[in-house]
Amino acid sequence: MSAPIFDKVLIANRGEIACRVIKTCKKMGIKTVAIHSTADEQSKHVRMADEAVCVGTPLTRDSYLRIDRIIDACKKLNVNAVHPGYGFLSENAEFSAALKANNVTFIGPDAHSIEAMGDKINSKKLAKEANVNVIPGFLGEITSHKQLLEVANEIGYPVMVKASGGGGGKGMHVAFNDKECVEYFDLCKAEAASAFGNDTMLVEKFIEQPRHIEVQVIADRCGNTLYLPERECSIQRRNQKVLEEAPSSLIDPKTRREMGEQAAAMARKVEYVTAGTVEMVVNPERKFYFLEMNTRLQVEHPITELITGVDLVEQMIRAAAGLPLSVKQEDIQINGWATEARVYAEDPTRNYFPQIGRLTKYIEPTGEGVRIDSGILDGSQISVYYDPLIAKLSTWGQTRNESLERMRLALDQYVIRGLRHNVCLLRDVICQPRYIEGRITTAYLTEEYAGGFKKATMSAEDDVRLKVTAALFRLIRELTNSCVNKHEIKKVHVNRTLFSALPGADGKPSDALKIHVSGTVESCNTHVEVQINGEAYGTVSLKWTSGFPVGTVFFTNTDGTTIEEIVQFFSTNEVAYEVQYLGSIFNVFVLTPEENAVFQHMPSHLAAKSDKQVASPMPGVVVDVHVNVGDSVTAGAELLTLEAMKMRNKIRAEVDGTVKAIKVVKGQTVDDGYVMVVFE
Secondary structure, rough: OOOOOOOEEEEEEEEEHHHHHHHHHOOOOEEEEEEEEEEHOHHHHHHOEEEEEEEEOOOHHHOOOOOHHHHHHHHHOOOOOEEEOOOOOOHHHHHHHHHHOOEEEEEEOOOOHHHHHHHHHHHHHHHHHOOEEEEOOOOOEEHHHHHHHHHHHHOOOOEEEEEEEEEOOEEEEEEOHHHHHHHHHHHHHHHHHHOOOOOOOOEOOOHHHHHEEEEEEEEEEOOOOEEEOEEEEEEOOOOOOEEEEEEOOOOHHHHHHHHHHHHHHHHHHOOOOEEEEEEEEEEOOEEEEEEEEEEEOOOOOOHHHHOOOOHHHHHHHHHHHHOOOOOOOOOOOOOEEEEEEEEEEEHHHHHHHOOEEEEEEEEOOOOEEEEEEEEOOOOOOEEEOOOOOOEEEEEEOOHHHHHHHHHHHHHHEEEEOOOOOOOOHHHHHHHHHHHHOOOOOOHHHHHHHHOOOOOOOOOOHHHHHHHHHHHHHHHHHHHHHHHOOOOOOOOOOEEEEEEEEEEEEOOOOEEEEEEEEEEEEEEEEEEEEEEEOOOEEEEEEEEEOOOOEEEEEEEEEOOOOOOEEEEEEEOOOOEEEEEEEOEEEEEEEEHHHHHHHHOOOOOOOOOOOOOOOOOOOOOOEEEEEEEOOOOOOOOOEEEOOOOOOOOEEEEOOOOEEEHHHHHOOOOEEEEOOEEEEOOO
């Protein structure tokens, strides 16, 4: 075995990307050093690395962004090279230069390349010089509202208002009129100053019906600059990617080659070395325009690796060591299709507000073509200090449909307990006919869920299957509790009638189905005949191990058609059962005939929602208060600006009213549910 390229590599990052880099380093025989804050002392990436060093408190500016402490760690531990992952210092020219000055190799681009591409205004000028298609707009800084509106009206609405030094969906908004243009300009400017320390603003034409498609490039110091097949990243919320796939269903071979050649030209223009991504916006006619170049490894790189077989981290390490890439352009082919879902600790039913807390149970899905990139363990804490990404779930298939089917199964098997997450949304999107047909744009989520995402899209047949499943759950639970060995049910014949219903608006059972089941129940296998409201439904089989949350239900109708669904069983309070079905969690009442009769006369326990109070929808920091006591406001008016997970959120009034009290001040940290404004 040959000697490793580097003896020891420090990963200047945390979470899943740190774990990802460590895996390739181990494969290449390279020792690794993890850095961590005091909050991450027991995290997965720290446990995986050969050595670890604490670089500060949970605040990123006092730990993961401390260049001096990272370089000090490199010196003390005899580190040869540093991989920055993405985010944090990955596109920081000062960091790249500082490492070089201390004889530590940066596994990333040179400082001059980072600087050239880090400013969106400058990068567009360079793109134009490299004969890369650029979006119509003003190639310069916007410094005032007057100039802003002059340029916006000259270009024509809609326009994209964005921070020149921004990224990751922060500091950018689409404006459709003068009012929105001014509002978003101020919002993006403040957000960019807070997140990036650079509030330089630009305005450009917003391409309608756009698709966000990017090209992976990789280059070495031996004159090789390659492009890899494109990634489709159009499914976004708040300009941040949620679902990606490679290749894109829109792009044909001719366009793929043209995009790739322009991306490579962009990289050569700035003498780029290592992995990078050239992001494009593409219209329905496949006309593409340069957006920006990310001078780092991209979050969604796994799907490119899945369809090409190229380990991008390995190529980055080779390039940093001055070695040629181990692949040539002609070696890069498309093999199959890959899909990536970003699993976030956020509540998509509440405007994607981030969630914090501990994962009380965490089980990752497995199976053919399934890849998980995560920095999470059972019991891990999702902290307010860092991005709420839990994991990246990727699936590969010979075809797009096979990749999507494997993704559906994997999402159904993914067990995440202790806090809310977005699996329900991800699962719903990939099963939508429009998505399956590939008719997507960056406005997909807004268009498909105009009133906001609530729960899984259910048909009448789905509703029946959910209620039958919950009924079986009650039967099995009762039998399990009656057994001496709680994990083993000996073969028992059942002949029961139960009523199964979802809660109505008043919290009581509504539209109950009368479900009669007869058949056998035993450990891991239940097989019963089912009648619904006195009519034959068919047979239902459930394969489930007591104590394990995931089960598989087979519904065979009287016509012989069989539908297979994966479900998860949650908690119960004797008559109300939590079931995860189609990705969403449902509370289902399962009642005996006697209980059903009694429940009809029970009072509702639902508390009326108060429209007199405005509570914080998430933990965060109040960065601005826009109203005063005594102000009269209308529904939709801005009340406060709340910052959480580095994103700024406008909190608006839901009803007309007069402000009676303001319970917060600028700079105050609030918890989820904290009452901030009270109306008369």
